Amino acid sequence: MIQRLLLKLSLMICLLGGFVMDAYSQQQRFPKPEFQTGYQIPTTQQPAPRAPFLEYVDLFVLIAVMSLTMWLIFRKRSRKGILWLSVFSLVYFGFYRNGCICSIGAIQNVSLALFGNDYSISYTVLAFFILPLLFALSVGRVFCASACPLGAIQDLVIVKPVKMAPWLQKTLSLFPFVYLGLAVLYAATGTDFIICRYDPFVGIFRMGAEFHLILLGICFLLIGMFIARPYCRFVCPYGALLKITSFFSRKHLSITPEECINCKLCKESCPFGAIDYPVNEKENKATSTDFRKFIVYVMLIPVLMFVGGLAVSSSYKLLSNAHPDVHLANLLISKPELMQNSTDIDVETFLSSGKSLKTLVTEATVIQAKFKVGGWYLGAFIGLVIGISLLNQVIFRKRSIYKANKGDCFSCGRCMDYCPVGKPEHPYYKTKIADEDIGK
Amino acid sequence: MSKIQNRRQFFKDCLRYSVGFALVGVAGSAFKNAKAQQWVWQIDPFKCTTCGRCETACVLKPSAVKCFHAYALCGYCDLCGGYLKPGSTQRNTAAENQLCPTAAIQRQFIEEPYYAYHINEALCIGCGKCVKGCTSFGNGSLHLQIQHALCVNCNECAIARVCPSEAIKRVPADQPYLIKGDFGPTQKV
Numbered sequence: 301m302i303q304r305l306l307l308k309l310s311l312m313i314c315l316l317g318g319f320v321m322d323a324y325s326q327q328q329r330f331p332k333p334e335f336q337t338g339y340q341i342p343t344t345q346q347p348a349p350r351a352p353f354l355e356y357v358d359l360f361v362l363i364a365v366m367s368l369t370m371w372l373i374f375r376k377r378s379r380k381g382i383l384w385l386s387v388f389s390l391v392y393f394g395f396y397r398n399g400c401i402c403s404i405g406a407i408q409n410v411s412l413a414l415f416g417n418d419y420s421i422s423y424t425v426l427a428f429f430i431l432p433l434l435f436a437l438s439v440g441r442v443f444c445a446s447a448c449p450l451g452a453i454q455d456l457v458i459v460k461p462v463k464m465a466p467w468l469q470k471t472l473s474l475f476p477f478v479y480l481g482l483a484v485l486y487a488a489t490g491t492d493f494i495i496c497r498y499d500p501f502v503g504i505f506r507m508g509a510e511f512h513l514i515l516l517g518i519c520f521l522l523i524g525m526f527i528a529r530p531y532c533r534f535v536c537p538y539g540a541l542l543k544i545t546s547f548f549s550r551k552h553l554s555i556t557p558e559e560c561i562n563c564k565l566c567k568e569s570c571p572f573g574a575i576d577y578p579v580n581e582k583e584n585k586a587t588s589t590d591f592r593k594f595i596v597y598v599m600l601i602p603v604l605m606f607v608g609g610l611a612v613s614s615s616y617k618l619l620s621n622a623h624p625d626v627h628l629a630n631l632l633i634s635k636p637e638l639m640q641n642s643t644d645i646d647v648e649t650f651l652s653s654g655k656s657l658k659t660l661v662t663e664a665t666v667i668q669a670k671f672k673v674g675g676w677y678l679g680a681f682i683g684l685v686i687g688i689s690l691l692n693q694v695i696f697r698k699r700s701i702y703k704a705n706k707g708d709c710f711s712c713g714r715c716m717d718y719c720p721v722g723k724p725e726h727p728y729y730k731t732k733i734a735d736e737d738i739g740k
Numbered sequence: 741m742s743k744i745q746n747r748r749q750f751f752k753d754c755l756r757y758s759v760g761f762a763l764v765g766v767a768g769s770a771f772k773n774a775k776a777q778q779w780v781w782q783i784d785p786f787k788c789t790t791c792g793r794c795e796t797a798c799v800l801k802p803s804a805v806k807c808f809h810a811y812a813l814c815g816y817c818d819l820c821g822g823y824l825k826p827g828s829t830q831r832n833t834a835a836e837n838q839l840c841p842t843a844a845i846q847r848q849f850i851e852e853p854y855y856a857y858h859i860n861e862a863l864c865i866g867c868g869k870c871v872k873g874c875t876s877f878g879n880g881s882l883h884l885q886i887q888h889a890l891c892v893n894c895n896e897c898a899i900a901r902v903c904p905s906e907a908i909k910r911v912p913a914d915q916p917y918l919i920k921g922d923f924g925p926t927q928k929v
Contacts, residue, residue, distance in 0.1 A: 328879050330815025337851045341811045346917045349888035352778045398892050405895045413770045419910075420775045430767045437760055493896035506892065509799060545763070548756040624901075645791045649904035652789070 355424045358393075358401055362428065362447055365389055366435050369442040369711070373553045379713040382445055386452035394449030399505040403428045403443065404450065404538040405496045407480070408487035415488035432538075436545040440552040444532060444542060445711040450501050454529045455712065457521050461528040461571030469573055470689060472534040473708075477685040480537035481678040489670045491623040495537060528571035532710065547707040555715045557722045560701035565728060567702065569718040574708035579699045593694045601687035608683030613675030620664075620671040629664035632657060779910040781897040785883035785920050787907035790868035790875070794884055797899040798866070804891040805866035805884050805899065807844070807859045810920040813881035816854035821877025822870035823847060823857055828877075839873050841865070861887065880920065888916050 365385060372381040393399065406429035413421035432443035444451045479495075486492045496502070500517040503509025523530050532539050546552070555566050555575070566575060612619075620626045628646055632638060638647050639657070650660065704715065720726035783794070783805065794805035819828040823845050824837055831837040833847065844863035848856045859882075866884060874882040886908075900908035911918065 328813065328815075329877075330817055330879055332812075332814075333816045333854050335851060335854065339850050339854075339856075342856075344808055344810055344919050346919065347887055347889035349780050349891070349893065349913055349916045352913050355778055400892060400895055402895075409895065410766065410770045413773045414766070420773045420777065421770055422778045423774055423776055424778065426767060426770055426774050429770075430763065433763055434760075437756065437763065492901065496895045497898075497901075506799065508801060545759055548752065548759050550756065645793070646904045649789050649791060653905065 355401065355422075358397065359424050359427055361392060362403075363431065365447045366432065366442045369446045370435075370439050373439070373442065373445070373711055373713060373716075374551070377557060377713070377716050379717045382711075382713045383455075385446040386455055389447050390449045390452035390456070392449075393447070394453065394501075394505045399449060399499065399502040400496075401425065401428055402450075403432050403448070404536060405493065405499070407538060407541070408483055408493045408495055411484045411487040412490065416490055433541060433545050436542045436549060438550050440549045440706060440709060440711045441542050441546045442711050444539065445713070448532075449505065450499075450536070451529065451532050451710065453501055453504070454521070454524045454531060457524050458528045458571050459525040462526045463568075464527065464573060466573070469533075474685060474689060475534055476537050476540035476543075478682055479535060480540045481681050483537050485619070485671070485674045485678050486622065489620075489623065489667060489674065491620075491667075500531060529710070533572060533708075543707045546709070549706055552706050553704055553709060553711045553713065553716070555702060555704055556719045559721070560703075561721060562701060563720060563728060564702070565720060566715040566718040569715045570704075570709075571714070572708060572710060572712075574705045574710070575715060576699060576703050576705050578701055579697065590694050590696065594691070597687065597691045597694060600690065601684060604683035604687045605680040606683070608679035608681075608686075609676040610679065612679030612682070613672055616668055616671040616675050619675065620668045623664075623667050625660065626664040626667050629657075629661050633661070778913040780886075780888060780893055780913045780916045781891065781900060781908055782886050782911040782916060782918050783884050784907045784909060784918055785880075785885070787905050788868075788871070788884055789905045789907070790872040790884070791904055792867055792869075793902050793904070794899050795865050795867040797902045799894060799898050800890065800892065802864075803866040803899075804887055806861050806864045806887045806890075807866065807868070807870055807882055808885040808917075808919060809857065809859055810881045810883065811856075813879050813921045814857070815879045815881075816850065816856060817878060818853050818855055820847075820855065820857060820874070822874030822882045824873075826873070826877075839869050841867065841869065845870060857882075883920050885917055885919065 365388070368385060369382060372378050372385070393402070401424065406425050409419075409421050409425045410429050412419045413426075432447065435442050446452070483493075483495045486494050498513075498516075500513065500520045503513040504517045520531050562578065567577070569575070621630060624646070628650060631644075632647065632650075638644065639651065642648060642651075720728035795803050798804055821828065823839060824831050824833070825839050835843065838845070842863045842865055844860045844865075846858045846860055848858060850856050868884050871882050871884055874880055897908055900906075
């Protein structure tokens with residue numbers, strides 16, 4: 301008897317509970333009508349997103365383009381082929397895929413997957429991040445040559461490349477490392493994806509964006525007419541990673557198919573200043589002062605790392621203010637009157653959410669602490685990069701031929717066209733024969 | 741090959757392999773959190789406060805956020821809080837009394853006293869005014885969703901960044917919608 305009563309009671313509670321939850325979640329103020337005319341309630345249309353398997357097609361295209369570039373560089377030695385391939389990538393990854401999915405932006409997804417708590421990266425995005433780097437480690441920056449739509453659009457607008465002073469080029473080339481570090485810090489703390497946000501060309505690919513982004517893209521293209529590939533060389537954070545991996549690459553594009561004959565024809569062919577000239581041993585002999593400099597710079601590296609870490613870490617308040625929670629907490633602490641009377645949407649939403657200011661401030665402090673720790677790593681990284689590039693200035697490398705700089709070279713293949721070796725019909729040989737005739 | 745060159749080559753190989761191992765290490769630890777799942781962005785209608793930023797913050801103009809109608813939840817009212825401006829009892833259905841700034845809501849007579857409301861997606865700008873009206877005065881059957889045939893699936897959704905209630909989140913691409921009524925607590929009970 302009692303058992304049956306209990307059963308009934310629990311059933312009732314279950315039903316009641318179900319009803320209460322139902323009413324709460326759907327706010328059914330008005331009952332569902334019972335139509336006399338037999339009207340059928342329509343279903344809500346749900347247009348499907350792009351089919352997931354197409355992302356594997358994107359991945360296949362990426363691998364195919366990079367492999368084809370490899371073949372074009374090492375076997376075919378054809379600049380023309382690479383040019384057409386980059387036009388294809390610009391159309392496919394740029395205008396068809398709207399610049400998204402992209403290896404450059406994938407840096408942030410990987411950082412978030414490594415340091416974020418509840419984010420799981422998809423296999424394709426991870427592959428987009430890692431494959432170009434692995435290719436660069438074995439054959440150089442074939443990704444930059446033809447697979448990257450951002451590189452392709454800049455490569456096409458090069459009109460009259462200006463030669464930059466080496467010191468300026470080297471100094472500006474440090475910025476990608478800073479940008480890379482900042483992007484990782486911001487993505488890892490779940491603050492922002494700055495690479496995607498300030499991508500200057502995605503607005504052009506999408507044929508529409510905020511005015512300042514389009515303006516930035518057009519500026520980059522206009523500058524790119526004279527300073528070749530400005531984004532790739534002085535901004536791109538993925539380029540910084542590719543530079544490191546390509547520097548240690550096993551194989552790399554060579555200007556000449558056989559022995560270099562020092563004809564100097566390729567000297568001015570590279571619009572990116574990525575060809576290293578022969579260095580005369582007598583002119584540039586390592587002296588004792590250079591050796592002393594070397595020791596000083598080696599000792600300077602830990603100092604630079606410490607100073608950088610200290611500087612970035614102590615500016616954690618400024619850096620963390622980009623996080624919406626930290627920003628809101630700062631705003632409410634500095635202007636408490638907003639709690640009473642505000643038209644700010646963020647403040648209003650916060651107030652109506654019922655969350656206390658104390659919880660918000662605690663959350664903000666946790667994020668700030670992350671920035672404090674991350675700031676040390678970022679600063680030390682920047683210090684290390686500056687230190688190593690200083691060290692590079694005093695390291696003497698003997699070179700007797702013209703050679704592509706493995707770190708800076710985009711493997712675009714322009715220089716291959718200039719090299720007369722293996723091309724008997726090349727005008728170089730005709731003029732040479734004429735010169736010899738005159739000599740006789 | 742001379743001794744010095746041999747040594748150089750050895751150092752270079754060592755560095756190459758260490759860079760390679762570092763790459764594999766980074767990829768491997770990210771791989772632990774990886775899934776075959778692909779993600780798209782979607783609005784949780786129960787978190788949405790209809791602040792109006794969906795209309796302006798999207799990278800697309802007009803926004804990929806549209807009003808969706810969960811017909812199964814609708815009360816089919818004559819005086820609809822999502823269709824007419826507040827104070828609907830004193831109003832007729834003339835254009836100046838409609839809440840939607842682009843007249844994207846179409847009213848259809850079914851039978852006394854019921855009316856059906858349909859969203860003309862081509863006109864909808866995702867401002868959420870009707871959603872606010874419907875949730876305040878009606879059943880909340882109108883709600884904002886990201887329309888995936890339009891959305892370009894940015895790596896970081898520009899609306900999610902500015903959403904004050906953190907209502908926009910990544911959802912699995914095979915279940916790309918959070919339509920009111922067919923998910924949430926009601927489904928679990």
